[in-house]
Amino acid sequence: xTSLSMQPYKGTRDFYPAxxxxxxxxxxxxxxxxxxxxxEEYAAPVLEPLEIYTAKSGQELATEQTYxxxxxxxxxxxxxxxxxxxISRMVAARRQELGYPARLxxxxxxxxxxxxxxxxxxxxxxxxxxxxxxxxxxxxxxxxTMAYEVVKAFGASDDMFTIRINNRKLIDEMMRxxxxxxxxxxxxxxxxxxxxxxxxxxxxxxxxxDIFGEDAAAGGTAKIAKLITVQQVRDLPxxxxxxxxxxxxLELFDLLxxxxxxxxxxxxxxxxxxxxYTGTVFEVFDTHPDNNRAMFGGGRYDGLVGLFGVEPVPTVxxxxxxxxxxxxxxxxxxxxxxxxxxxxxxVVPSRETTESALxxxxxxxxxxxxxEVDISGRKIDKQIKAVLKKQVPFMVFVGEEELKSKLxxxxxxxxxxxxxxxxxxxxxxVKDYRRKGMMDEIDALFVE
Amino acid sequence: xTSLSMQPYKGTRDFYPAxxxxxxxxxxxxxxxxxxxxxEEYAAPVLEPLEIYTAKSGQELATEQTYxxxxxxxxxxxxxxxxxxxISRMVAARRQELGYPARLxxxxxxxxxxxxxxxxxxxxxxxxxxxxxxxxxxxxxxxxTMAYEVVKAFGASDDMFTIRINNRKLIDEMMRxxxxxxxxxxxxxxxxxxxxxxxxxxxxxxxxxDIFGEDAAAGGTAKIAKLITVQQVRDLPxxxxxxxxxxxxLELFDLLxxxxxxxxxxxxxxxxxxxxYTGTVFEVFDTHPDNNRAMFGGGRYDGLVGLFGVEPVPTVxxxxxxxxxxxxxxxxxxxxxxxxxxxxxxVVPSRETTESALxxxxxxxxxxxxxEVDISGRKIDKQIKAVLKKQVPFMVFVGEEELKSKLxxxxxxxxxxxxxxxxxxxxxxVKDYRRKGMMDEIDALFVE
Numbered sequence: 001x002t003s004l005s006m007q008p009y010k011g012t013r014d015f016y017p018a019x020x021x022x023x024x025x026x027x028x029x030x031x032x033x034x035x036x037x038x039x040e041e042y043a044a045p046v047l048e049p050l051e052i053y054t055a056k057s058g059q060e061l062a063t064e065q066t067y068x069x070x071x072x073x074x075x076x077x078x079x080x081x082x083x084x085x086x087i088s089r090m091v092a093a094r095r096q097e098l099g100y101p102a103r104l105x106x107x108x109x110x111x112x113x114x115x116x117x118x119x120x121x122x123x124x125x126x127x128x129x130x131x132x133x134x135x136x137x138x139x140x141x142x143x144x145t146m147a148y149e150v151v152k153a154f155g156a157s158d159d160m161f162t163i164r165i166n167n168r169k170l171i172d173e174m175m176r177x178x179x180x181x182x183x184x185x186x187x188x189x190x191x192x193x194x195x196x197x198x199x200x201x202x203x204x205x206x207x208x209x210d211i212f213g214e215d216a217a218a219g220g221t222a223k224i225a226k227l228i229t230v231q232q233v234r235d236l237p238x239x240x241x242x243x244x245x246x247x248x249x250l251e252l253f254d255l256l257x258x259x260x261x262x263x264x265x266x267x268x269x270x271x272x273x274x275x276x277y278t279g280t281v282f283e284v285f286d287t288h289p290d291n292n293r294a295m296f297g298g299g300r301y302d303g304l305v306g307l308f309g310v311e312p313v314p315t316v317x318x319x320x321x322x323x324x325x326x327x328x329x330x331x332x333x334x335x336x337x338x339x340x341x342x343x344x345x346x347v348v349p350s351r352e353t354t355e356s357a358l359x360x361x362x363x364x365x366x367x368x369x370x371x372e373v374d375i376s377g378r379k380i381d382k383q384i385k386a387v388l389k390k391q392v393p394f395m396v397f398v399g400e401e402e403l404k405s406k407l408x409x410x411x412x413x414x415x416x417x418x419x420x421x422x423x424x425x426x427x428x429x430v431k432d433y434r435r436k437g438m439m440d441e442i443d444a445l446f447v448e
Numbered sequence: 449x450t451s452l453s454m455q456p457y458k459g460t461r462d463f464y465p466a467x468x469x470x471x472x473x474x475x476x477x478x479x480x481x482x483x484x485x486x487x488e489e490y491a492a493p494v495l496e497p498l499e500i501y502t503a504k505s506g507q508e509l510a511t512e513q514t515y516x517x518x519x520x521x522x523x524x525x526x527x528x529x530x531x532x533x534x535i536s537r538m539v540a541a542r543r544q545e546l547g548y549p550a551r552l553x554x555x556x557x558x559x560x561x562x563x564x565x566x567x568x569x570x571x572x573x574x575x576x577x578x579x580x581x582x583x584x585x586x587x588x589x590x591x592x593t594m595a596y597e598v599v600k601a602f603g604a605s606d607d608m609f610t611i612r613i614n615n616r617k618l619i620d621e622m623m624r625x626x627x628x629x630x631x632x633x634x635x636x637x638x639x640x641x642x643x644x645x646x647x648x649x650x651x652x653x654x655x656x657x658d659i660f661g662e663d664a665a666a667g668g669t670a671k672i673a674k675l676i677t678v679q680q681v682r683d684l685p686x687x688x689x690x691x692x693x694x695x696x697x698l699e700l701f702d703l704l705x706x707x708x709x710x711x712x713x714x715x716x717x718x719x720x721x722x723x724x725y726t727g728t729v730f731e732v733f734d735t736h737p738d739n740n741r742a743m744f745g746g747g748r749y750d751g752l753v754g755l756f757g758v759e760p761v762p763t764v765x766x767x768x769x770x771x772x773x774x775x776x777x778x779x780x781x782x783x784x785x786x787x788x789x790x791x792x793x794x795v796v797p798s799r800e801t802t803e804s805a806l807x808x809x810x811x812x813x814x815x816x817x818x819x820e821v822d823i824s825g826r827k828i829d830k831q832i833k834a835v836l837k838k839q840v841p842f843m844v845f846v847g848e849e850e851l852k853s854k855l856x857x858x859x860x861x862x863x864x865x866x867x868x869x870x871x872x873x874x875x876x877x878v879k880d881y882r883r884k885g886m887m888d889e890i891d892a893l894f895v896e
Contacts, residue, residue, distance in 0.1 A: 040465035
């Protein structure tokens, strides 16, 4: 028999304990920020009927990028490529029972059939936060404040990222009235704007000319050239400043200033695949030169809950991803050093003291210390090597001598310092160390 | 357009915040017990190549019960129906880099194509814990101690569950030498024993006779009748007592007694689908009359890592499930009452005080309080109703009067008591409440 491949499925990742420490640090930070703002956790199935995606997402996402198949009962199902349709379905199903504003969040995995590349995987993890039931711009202000805080919570300073904001209704008006495009042209122009930072200014201009057609090209491209220089809502062409969406944007920027969000700015070129957004759209960008990319985005989508046959519920949401967040933290050197969740490894010099070591481990556990015992019966140098591989911060040796004196050799792996300590002192040392780790983390939150 | 169904996919569950509180309580307890014993968390992809399941699991599981399909690159993949093959693959891939004993755990979802019924869902969650690299019975003792503690950690008493233990090598010997069955007969007999508690004694006898065949039936059924009365290893027929597996079992029961595991017992009729177990097997049974069933199981499987083309690594593992655990806790009334993770809902009597309420929320958050603000602009009675639906323990009213006096109406939802408190006092009240919740939980662990 040939042996099986040890590789994970293409585009997916195995998380070993060292990878898991980074992931748990990011997830824990998300949980904290979400709960601090009154968001409650939910979860949805990994498999959904395909039609909840085809009904609203971009055609590309629903048809080309989705893992879809027919089950043994002839149902066409999909591994979820995103959370928004699932949570919209859940809200629709319990529309009457939920209290509004309903603030809901989840941390979950998704799959998309894509060519794997840096920062893009077939299986990926996202934090989804959504507020349901608020039609006013206070909901956007809350979501954007949380988007800001979710980055700041990792110790980021304001110059490390920017938040770009636009509005779908403004985009529609811009395409229709200001640039005078029909629906087909507008759709092409939105896609061109989406690619703007990935192509040269010349290519952008050439493709814009193609969309306008020969007659309108000169006037159209002049208008676009002007639009691109717009920095603030009040710099917009007068006819666009007068629409309701412009007013909403001004109100939103006021609220963000009050909330202390310092790096949000208006970006008339931000499009963010328009498929289901109905109002404000935003993206959080990493400003690091090596990682200059969108980290995550969000916006208002008021139409999704209504697809499930109930009265629509206004919604604003966002979805930061694990890998983009990790790349951001790595670029800016914001990731702390992690050790194992195991506090103490007990090294057993000879087989005879194993049972005593097991009892000591049990006593330490009762005091809240996370302990493992080497029960392999191997030589002591092999046991020590294993502890180093696992990045456990402390070793305790339990040999005959230690059992007699009730003083145990306690080794701090990082400093290599050794002491003889009672069990009581070992507990104190471990707890002090943990407390220090927590303080470092808290300190990091207040560094600018 | 007809509207989409609001139902989740058949056999899967939506977890609303109230469901999530129960799930998080169970998951948090698993995390605590695993980490206390030095187990480190890992994660694996939700999709794996199908062959890692067909190579070792039961044929039924790999072929009939697995969600399998062909991806767009012609790879045959499966949504994982269990964790064991994935973690075996991961250990094989980093065999040299891992420190041994490697103690690894995960909490993850799985899918099996089954007819949904009470306690059996198509998508289900499991806690998988495995120890790699220990061939001696100390590994079984550790896993069984952790199985015991994982149930006790929810406040269960010893009479609420039993742990039944057997050994695959003993089963093999019993079938071959003692009952004198050939391989085909032995396989049928194992399956019959597996069904023993689901059929009548008469049916059991009749089917046993069929397996033995006419000539051997009388002697065979007499031997089985004797086997079924066996309560301890030392009651086994002499020829079975002499094999190595019997010695291992005796050593294991000694270790469990030392570790304080009080409800483990030998059960010669425990078979536990033999497909990959190579030594000890065990199951944890709920003793409640309304829920008399296996909660979870585990055992030794030394052959799986080797399927990936590396030297085999001895392994012992277990896999408690979310739904069986929840049914156990419900049967024995062990589930605490939960409230929202949100500590405080700010009720805003008029639209004018909303921005002040947002600032107060921010101040409370900086002190570690989880706060939401009602930004819906609805009437106060609707706001209060929403708080009750969400099961948030406290309300704070921020109206004109409160802003002037800096004393805020603070309402304890459970007792309906109202007070006027400063922000500082509100923080103290919330933290005292949380601390009390934690103490109740800690107390519960020590109730017998």
